[in-house]
Amino acid sequence: MSVLFAGRRPAAHAATLPSGRVRWLHRTLTGWGFAGPATLLVVGLSIFPAVWAFLISRQKWNGISPAKPIGWLNYELMVQDPDLLAAVRHTLVFTVLFVPSSIFLGMLVAVALNRPIKLVGFYRTCIFIPFVASAAATGILANFVFNPQYGAANSVLRVLGLPQQQFLESQSQALAVICLIALWGQVGFTVVVYLAALQDIPKDVVEAARMDGAGRWQVFRHVTMPQLGPVTVFTSIWQTITALQLFDLVFTTTRGGPLGATQTIVYYVYVQAFKLTKFGYGSAVAYGLFAATMLITVGMILYSRRSKIEAF
Numbered sequence: 482m483s484v485l486f487a488g489r490r491p492a493a494h495a496a497t498l499p500s501g502r503v504r505w506l507h508r509t510l511t512g513w514g515f516a517g518p519a520t521l522l523v524v525g526l527s528i529f530p531a532v533w534a535f536l537i538s539r540q541k542w543n544g545i546s547p548a549k550p551i552g553w554l555n556y557e558l559m560v561q562d563p564d565l566l567a568a569v570r571h572t573l574v575f576t577v578l579f580v581p582s583s584i585f586l587g588m589l590v591a592v593a594l595n596r597p598i599k600l601v602g603f604y605r606t607c608i609f610i611p612f613v614a615s616a617a618a619t620g621i622l623a624n625f626v627f628n629p630q631y632g633a634a635n636s637v638l639r640v641l642g643l644p645q646q647q648f649l650e651s652q653s654q655a656l657a658v659i660c661l662i663a664l665w666g667q668v669g670f671t672v673v674v675y676l677a678a679l680q681d682i683p684k685d686v687v688e689a690a691r692m693d694g695a696g697r698w699q700v701f702r703h704v705t706m707p708q709l710g711p712v713t714v715f716t717s718i719w720q721t722i723t724a725l726q727l728f729d730l731v732f733t734t735t736r737g738g739p740l741g742a743t744q745t746i747v748y749y750v751y752v753q754a755f756k757l758t759k760f761g762y763g764s765a766v767a768y769g770l771f772a773a774t775m776l777i778t779v780g781m782i783l784y785s786r787r788s789k790i791e792a793f
Contacts, residue, residue: 534764534767534768535764535768537760537761537764538555538556538761538762538764538765538767538768539551539552539553539555539761539765540761541554541555541761542760542761543758543759543760544758544760545758548761551761555761555762555764555765556765556769558762558765559762559765559766559769564741564744564749565746565749565766567741567744568744568745568746568748568749569746571656571742571743571744571745572724572725572727572745572746574656575656575659575660575663575724575727575745576721576724576725578656578657578660579660579663579664579667579720579723579724580717580720580721580724582660582664583663583664583667583668583671583716583720584671584713584716584717584720586664586668586671587668587670587671587672587674587675587716588671588675588709588713590608590668590672591671591672591673591675591676591679592675592679592701592705594608594672594676595676595679595680605672605673605676608668608669608672609669609672609673610669611665611666611668611669612666612667612668612669612670612673613669614666615729616666616729616730616733617729617732617733619662619665619666619729619730619733620662620729620730620732620733620734621733623649623658623662623730623733623734624649624733624734627648627649627658628648629645629646629647629648629650632648634646634648635648649734649735650739651739652739652740652742653742655735655738655739655742655743656742656743659727659730659731659734659735659743662730662734663724663727663730667720667723670716670719671716671720674712674715674716675709675712675716678708678709678711678712679705679709681708682704682705682708686704687700687704687705690703690704710788711785714781714782714784714785717781718777718778718781718782721774721777721778721781722774722778725746725747725770725773725774725777726747726770726774727745727747727748728745728747728748728751731743731744731745731748732748732751737749737752746766746770747770749766750763750766750767750770751763753766754767
């Protein structure tokens with residue numbers, strides 16, 4: 482009997498050691514079983530293309546013939562390219578028009594929809610639907626609305642007795658019209674974000690301010706606005722990135738026209754890489770846009786932290 486138990490004790494003791502390792506290995510494999518596919522997608526569709534695009538940006542390659550290493554020449558040519566400078570100017574103008582307008586309108590509509598009114602759920606749904614819709618579908622619909630001959634916009638102007646406009650076919654109006662289309666599709670996002678932030682504001686603070694004699698404007702200015710500071714920083718960064726990456730609406734409406742008046746940076750990258758087959762130069766411009774976007778984002782985050790706005 483003693484011999485039998487003596488033979489079992491070492492085996493049991495030895496089995497306790499790998500059992501912990503087996504459980505750890507089982508948990509690890511289970512975790513990677515869930516995270517593995519997503520990790521492969523991120524590496525395959527984000528990290529690998531980004532690294533490959535950087536390598537291409539230092540080459541001269543048309544996609545067919547062997548690539549020719551040229552160092553940083555593509556980045557030097559960017560500074561001397563007048564078409565790229567024009568695309569940068571158009572993108573900056575669009576950003577200046579789009580970002581403050583989307584934030585102001587989003588906050589205004591969110592405050593209006595935060596009140597107990599009838600059919601408020603229906604109104605919130607109507608505001609958010611354009612954001613869910615495809616940007617390409619929005620651009621195609623806008624072509625019919627702003628068509629100079631038979632568009633709905635000129636029909637309304639005709640009824641009001643106002644002169645008809647060229648809209649997307651006018652160099653001076655096309656970029657502003659695209660900004661209006663983008664606002665129609667993107668305001669729903671800022672409304673939802675601000676609406677969630679408004680509902681998180683403690684009601685006790687608002688009631689205390691009203692009991693102290695503060696009016697609606699004073700409550701909004703001294704109570705609501707400071708509480709919305711982090712959300713404003715977040716939406717500013719998000720909408721700035723959205724504006725800098727504008728492509729879908731331009732592609733489905735003006736194709737960069739008329740006469741290049743709406744050609745943005747991303748559309749310029751598309752033209753250089755996929756129309757003119759200058760993959761090296763197009764990748765260099767894309768990386769320049771990435772660097773500018775990163776600097777703007779980091780700058781806004783640092784500003785929010787120095788201003789003690791806990792946005793991130």
